[in-house]
Amino acid sequence: MIACWLSSVTISQRVNNRGATLHASGRYEEEEAVASYDRAIALKPDYPDALVNRGDALLELKQLKEALASYESRAVCSRPARRAPMAGEAMCS
Numbered sequence: 001m002i003a004c005w006l007s008s009v010t011i012s013q014r015v016n017n018r019g020a021t022l023h024a025s026g027r028y029e030e031e032e033a034v035a036s037y038d039r040a041i042a043l044k045p046d047y048p049d050a051l052v053n054r055g056d057a058l059l060e061l062k063q064l065k066e067a068l069a070s071y072e073s074r075a076v077c078s079r080p081a082r083r084a085p086m087a088g089e090a091m092c093s
Contacts, residue, residue, distance in 0.1 A: 012043040016050040046075040
């Protein structure tokens with residue numbers, strides 16, 4: 001059971017890092033970065049880094065409702081150090 005959890009954390013981190021690389025390179029047309037973040041979140045639904053990164057990428061794509069949903073997730077709001085700059089107290093209360 002622990003080995004399964006560790007492998008899913010490692011895989012979700014790698015997929016999140018792939019999304020971050022795509023995001024940094026500006027590959028938004030095909031929404032590849034968002035797809036990577038979605039996969040990381042599917043593997044580990046309470047992964048705040050992937051949720052914030054997904055919100056940032058969606059914000060760049062002008063998908064504001066979806067970005068807000070990522071920023072307002074329980075995983076992000078429960079860890080203030082992981083909140084996006086836009087995800088202040090008002091979003092998380």
